[in-house]
Amino acid sequence: MSHRCTGTCPGKKVRRTSRNPIICLAATFACVLSLAPAASRAEVFPVEPLSTELGPATLNLGGIADGALFTTDRNSNTAAGLLRLNPSILRAYDTGMVISLEASILVAHDTLALDRYGNDVFEKVYGKVQFGLGRFEIGQTDGAAYTLAVTGPKIDPAVSVDDPQMTFFRDPATGRAFASIFALRSETGSSSNFAKLSFYTPKLFGVQLGLSYTPSEGKNVLPFLDAGPDVANRQNRMWEMAAAYETQLGDATAKISGGVTMGHNEWRTPGHEGLTDWSLGAEVDYPLDDEWKISAGGAYRRSNAYAFDVNDVQALRNTGALHVSTAVTWTAWSAGFEYSDGTARALDAPDLDARGMQAAISYAINDNLQLTGGWQRFVYERDMGVFYNGRQRIDMNAGFAHLRFKV
Numbered sequence: 001m002s003h004r005c006t007g008t009c010p011g012k013k014v015r016r017t018s019r020n021p022i023i024c025l026a027a028t029f030a031c032v033l034s035l036a037p038a039a040s041r042a043e044v045f046p047v048e049p050l051s052t053e054l055g056p057a058t059l060n061l062g063g064i065a066d067g068a069l070f071t072t073d074r075n076s077n078t079a080a081g082l083l084r085l086n087p088s089i090l091r092a093y094d095t096g097m098v099i100s101l102e103a104s105i106l107v108a109h110d111t112l113a114l115d116r117y118g119n120d121v122f123e124k125v126y127g128k129v130q131f132g133l134g135r136f137e138i139g140q141t142d143g144a145a146y147t148l149a150v151t152g153p154k155i156d157p158a159v160s161v162d163d164p165q166m167t168f169f170r171d172p173a174t175g176r177a178f179a180s181i182f183a184l185r186s187e188t189g190s191s192s193n194f195a196k197l198s199f200y201t202p203k204l205f206g207v208q209l210g211l212s213y214t215p216s217e218g219k220n221v222l223p224f225l226d227a228g229p230d231v232a233n234r235q236n237r238m239w240e241m242a243a244a245y246e247t248q249l250g251d252a253t254a255k256i257s258g259g260v261t262m263g264h265n266e267w268r269t270p271g272h273e274g275l276t277d278w279s280l281g282a283e284v285d286y287p288l289d290d291e292w293k294i295s296a297g298g299a300y301r302r303s304n305a306y307a308f309d310v311n312d313v314q315a316l317r318n319t320g321a322l323h324v325s326t327a328v329t330w331t332a333w334s335a336g337f338e339y340s341d342g343t344a345r346a347l348d349a350p351d352l353d354a355r356g357m358q359a360a361i362s363y364a365i366n367d368n369l370q371l372t373g374g375w376q377r378f379v380y381e382r383d384m385g386v387f388y389n390g391r392q393r394i395d396m397n398a399g400f401a402h403l404r405f406k407v
Contacts, residue, residue, distance in 0.1 A: 045369040049407050057091040062407045068082055070168045070400035080166050082109035084123070098130040114167045114177045116185065117193045120219060122367065131236050137198040138221045142189070144198055144210025144242040145259030149187035149282035152297035152325035155334040158160040159402045160267040162186050162299075162323040162340045168376060173388045177311035178396070181380070182307040182352045184340040186323035188259045188279040190310045191238050195223035198240075212240040216266075217310070233272045234311050235263035249319045252286040256296075275313050276312075277303035291331050296373035298324035307344040307352060319344040332364040350384040371399045 038363065049062035067081040085107055090100035104124040106115070117123045122180040126139025148335050154160040159168075163185040194213040201207075216236045217228025242259035262274035283297030301321045306312040308319055320343050327336035337359050344352040360374025378396045387394045 018100055018308040026119045029339060046115050047407050054089065055319075057089055059089045060087065060273070062086045062088075064407075065405045066166060066402065068159065068166060068168070068402040069401055070398050071206060072396060072398040074169060074394075074396050080110055080112035080168070081168065082113045083107045096132060098128075100128045101128075102126060102128060111175055112167050112170060112177050113165065114179055115165050116183075116189055118161065120193065122219075126223075132202070134199060134201045137200075138196075140193050140195050140219055141198075141236075142193065143191040143196055143212040143240040143261065143276075144200065144307040145188035145212070145216065145240045145261050145279065146191075147198075147200075148208060148210050148242040149279060149299065150244065150255045150257040150283050150297065151186050151260055151323055152281070152283055152338075153285075153295040153327035153334040153336060154325060154338065155360060155362045156370065156402060158404060159358075159360075159372060159374075159376075159400065161338050161358045161378070162321075163189075166402070168400055169378060169396045171388055178378075178380075182342060182354050184321050184323070184342045184354055184356055185308060186226040186279060186281070186301045186321045186340070188242075188261050188277050188301060188303075190235075190261045190263070190275055190277045190303065190305065190308070191240060192310070194219060194228070194238075195226075196238075203246070206245050208244045210242040210244075212238075214238040214240070214263075221233070222395055229311075231311055232267050232269050233313065234266050234315050235275050235313070236266045237262035238275065249284075250280070252284055254282070254284050256280075256282045257299075263313075269275050271314050271316070273304070273313055273315050275303070275305060275310060277301070277305060277308075293329040294327070295329070296324075296326040298322065302359075306349060314346070317344075317346045317349075334362045334364075336360055336362075350382040352359075353379075368405055368407060370404045370406075371401070372404075373399075375399050 028146060047074035049060045051058060063085040065083050069079050075271050085105045088100055088102040090098055091350040092098045106121055106123050109119055113119060124141045126137050126141040129136045151162060158165045167177045167179045171178045191214040194214045194217050196212050200239060201209045215224060217234050218226030220226040238261055240261045244257040246255045258280050260278040265272055265274045279299055281299030285295045287293045303319050304313050304317055306317045306319060323343045325336060325338040327334055340356040342354045356378045358374055358376045360372055362372040364370050374400045381393045386392055
């Protein structure tokens, strides 16, 4: 059964009529954007994080709410969302040292939320000490290779085709996000939010270095009390090294990064080995004038973990992911294009190929609100078994509108 949408934009003489739901959504989003201020951000008073003094310390509470409406050629029109709170408490000393305890709490989400932490309620809980020679972090948080990674411009990271926090395609066979089969992520993030100890140098002559040690796959509010899941071939003693460099090339700003994670296989079974996961990235931003800027970049990642599953590391397996993107920014407006490509190879599992692309436009309403709309396409292929469509290849398209509120 086909559906037809018709309508007009207020103040516009153009009428839109279509039986294609993706075109309908795109036309509606274009209509909304046409009514937005033509110049810079709307004059809306920004919302600040809640803050209160607790003696010599300061307690802050921020958060992020994501909501998306979308329509696909595979599922019915639907919505997705998540809510995350970010509390922190910090104390600054006269010496310049700052000590803080920070957290990220996933309060609510649906099955299309696709974070890299397995949708843990406590995504991050860690302590941080910042001083003149750098900063230490201890607890459940990201590692150095992920933190310092450069992957190319993303006008809305939450709905990017590379390391997304939200996806628009569901596998009806499992009810889970389809990308959980093989999510395209071009930055090294194998240590996930496992409890770890990290050190970052200050940026000196444009160079910043990072080092992390993750003793196990344990996730616990109190670090290092949990060894992780009771599964074969789990990794432990993971070391990460990363470097990032930023410099000016005339009016342009260039950034490059590199990171590697290496681990040991704790309960090794025949054919399995320790983890090796590395990535490289670069980006160039060039301002055309005070209002216009163009950006381009990308990243490549390689790992011996099948489909980047840290507990499926074998000598004869390899997984790669490439991400390239470009963006144009004008005042509060941004438009961008992304392309991602990934392969996962194994002798005793399906060879997987995945490609994703996105064209989107975004408007920063103010410091708290961002509205993004666009189109995504994913293609998955396998050489063994079939997807839920009964074939070894599946093509999926979606039109979407995403609103983020961040404090």
